[in-house]
Amino acid sequence: MKIAIGTKNPAKVEAVQTALGSWEDCSFSALSVPSEVSPQPFTDEETIQGAINRATNALEKAKAEIGIGLEGGVLETDYGMFLCNWGALVTKGNAPLIAGGARILLPHEFAVKVRGGMELGHVMDELLHTNDLSKREGAIGVFTNNWIGRKEMFVHIVKLLAGQYDYGQGE
Numbered sequence: 001m002k003i004a005i006g007t008k009n010p011a012k013v014e015a016v017q018t019a020l021g022s023w024e025d026c027s028f029s030a031l032s033v034p035s036e037v038s039p040q041p042f043t044d045e046e047t048i049q050g051a052i053n054r055a056t057n058a059l060e061k062a063k064a065e066i067g068i069g070l071e072g073g074v075l076e077t078d079y080g081m082f083l084c085n086w087g088a089l090v091t092k093g094n095a096p097l098i099a100g101g102a103r104i105l106l107p108h109e110f111a112v113k114v115r116g117g118m119e120l121g122h123v124m125d126e127l128l129h130t131n132d133l134s135k136r137e138g139a140i141g142v143f144t145n146n147w148i149g150r151k152e153m154f155v156h157i158v159k160l161l162a163g164q165y166d167y168g169q170g171e
Ligand SMILES: O=P(O)(O)OP(=O)(O)OP(=O)(O)OC[C@H]1O[C@@H](n2cnc3c(O)ncnc32)[C@H](O)[C@@H]1O
Pocket: 006, 007, 008, 009, 012, 035, 039, 040, 041, 070, 071, 072, 073, 083, 119, 120, 121, 122, 124, 133, 134, 135, 137, 138, 139, 140, 141, 150
């Protein structure tokens, strides 16, 4: 079965390959595709839409049987700004399967900069003097002292998608 992943971000690609390791006869292709939402989604709805668009665009571009899209975003609440992440699994002609990941509050000084218009990935690299942190442990890794890294968080999302697919949803 051909599985297309709508990103080349290693944290996401490795998460899909790890999560689906027990599925037999799978081949994976990682493709750069547009999310067709803003570079920094600000709501659950926009982040979900980005994940669905990535999955759909990857499915079509690779002519695969399954398309998977993973999207990061932020969410304003009365408690502050949360990091949010969503995934979608798309098969041709069926409604997308959707799953959400763990969410944690962003520290105030990071949230302020995101509210000011900077993408979270750039804020992280600027304030922490890192490079491409979003391709490795990510904000969730930093702010949990690496108890949960970005790949691990996405592994959980992909397992939630695969489980729904195995259950027979999305057919
Ligand atoms: O290469 P792609 O797949 O586009 O991955 P990305 O990390 O750049 O893009 P996302 O759509 O997943 O995330 C949207 C923005 O939020 C940032 N972001 C989301 N979660 C993050 C995290 O855990 N750590 C750092 N940046 C994060 C990310 O860097 C982007 O600027």
